[in-house]
Amino acid sequence: MDLRKARACILRVGGTNCDAEVRVALEELGLRSDVLHMNWLEKGRLSEYQLLVFPGGFSYGDYVRAGAVWGKKVLTRIRRDLERFVEDGRLVMGICNGFQVLVEAGVLPGGDGSFSTTPRAVLANNKSAKYECRWVFLRGEGSQTPFARRVGNGETLRVPVGHGEGRFLSESEGVLQELIRSNRVVFRYSRPSGEPAKGAYPFNPNGSSYDIAAICNRDGNVMGMMPHPERAFFGWQAVGYGGPQGPADGRKIFEGIIDYIMEL
Amino acid sequence: MMFLVKAEVGLKRGHFDPEGDVVAKSLRDLGFSVGSVRVSKAYTIEVDARDAAEAKALAEEMCRKLLANPTKDDFMVEVLLIEGRTD
Numbered sequence: 001m002d003l004r005k006a007r008a009c010i011l012r013v014g015g016t017n018c019d020a021e022v023r024v025a026l027e028e029l030g031l032r033s034d035v036l037h038m039n040w041l042e043k044g045r046l047s048e049y050q051l052l053v054f055p056g057g058f059s060y061g062d063y064v065r066a067g068a069v070w071g072k073k074v075l076t077r078i079r080r081d082l083e084r085f086v087e088d089g090r091l092v093m094g095i096c097n098g099f100q101v102l103v104e105a106g107v108l109p110g111g112d113g114s115f116s117t118t119p120r121a122v123l124a125n126n127k128s129a130k131y132e133c134r135w136v137f138l139r140g141e142g143s144q145t146p147f148a149r150r151v152g153n154g155e156t157l158r159v160p161v162g163h164g165e166g167r168f169l170s171e172s173e174g175v176l177q178e179l180i181r182s183n184r185v186v187f188r189y190s191r192p193s194g195e196p197a198k199g200a201y202p203f204n205p206n207g208s209s210y211d212i213a214a215i216c217n218r219d220g221n222v223m224g225m226m227p228h229p230e231r232a233f234f235g236w237q238a239v240g241y242g243g244p245q246g247p248a249d250g251r252k253i254f255e256g257i258i259d260y261i262m263e264l
Numbered sequence: 265m266m267f268l269v270k271a272e273v274g275l276k277r278g279h280f281d282p283e284g285d286v287v288a289k290s291l292r293d294l295g296f297s298v299g300s301v302r303v304s305k306a307y308t309i310e311v312d313a314r315d316a317a318e319a320k321a322l323a324e325e326m327c328r329k330l331l332a333n334p335t336k337d338d339f340m341v342e343v344l345l346i347e348g349r350t351d
Binding site: 064065068069072104118119120121122124125126127128129169170171207 | 329333
């Protein structure tokens with residue numbers, strides 16, 4: 001589709017952040033983006049968009065659990081619209097708190113149909129008991145998804161994290177194995193060499209099972225990730241920036257989104 | 265009738281509790297001789313129900329739908345008192 005006709009919706013509620021950064025990143029690549037409070041998302045309006053982003057932050061104060069309140073609100077207010085959006089093959093990305101929201105809503109990992117009736121995973125407190133706010137290495141493993149199509153399998157990206165609850169745990173070993181078997185682990189925390197962190201701190205910042213930093217749904221059009229690609233878009237945002245250079249690594253994720261939309 | 269119900273949500277047995285570990289260490293720093301600490305969250309909820317059994321069932325549903333995540337949490341529900349009754 002003509003990119004000039006496509007639009008992205010970046011949802012926000014009280015406590016979200018980096019919505020503006022996501023918008024700048026997308027608009028830099030030519031995708032017009034609306035930052036929209038969920039209360040303004042009238043019934044049916046989602047169909048105007050090709051991409052929906054749940055940004056990071058601390059929605060509703062992270063009360064109950066990170067992402068839990070917003071996740072349930074998504075189900076009560078826009079469940080049908082969101083299901084249709086996903087079934088249509090449009091893209092949904094949850095970043096950090098947005099990933100927690102998608103998990104709490106049962107969108108990720110998802111069920112046999114589309115969403116699961118109860119969450120089948122959780123982003124639990126970091127094993128370090130600290131708020132981990134720093135740059136990490138990610139290993140691309142999901143180049144079949146639109147989000148990572150510009151990232152080769154085994155390629156290493158540097159992107160920052162900023163979270164206290166990022167330890168991905170699945171409902172059962174079976175759910176984890178299914179994610180791995182079906183190539184739905186999109187990014188893993190790694191060592192600088194690209195070797196998976198295998199749980200070793202500080203490379204795996206939170207103790208996630210299988211070093212999981214990002215997963216996608218069965219069809220690959222919904223992805224949740226704990227790291228913030230919008231904080232690693234321009235070269236001058238990159239760690240150790242010392243002057244003019246190419247873009248930062250997170251840009252590849254946004255470029256993958258743009259490629260996909262142009263093919264719609 | 266209004267009932268006061270307590271719902272306590274905590275990590276399942278065997279799940280690592282980083283917050284509990286930090287609390288245990290801090291208590292030891294203060295000179296207390298403590299073993300492990302597990303942190304849980306208690307919600308005191310006014311529930312409109314026909315009887316205590318229904319109030320308990322409703323609070324359990326609240327835990328399943330919002331307050332607990334079944335991947336890591338267990339919960340326990342207790343009816344504390346019925347509005348206006350002290351016996």
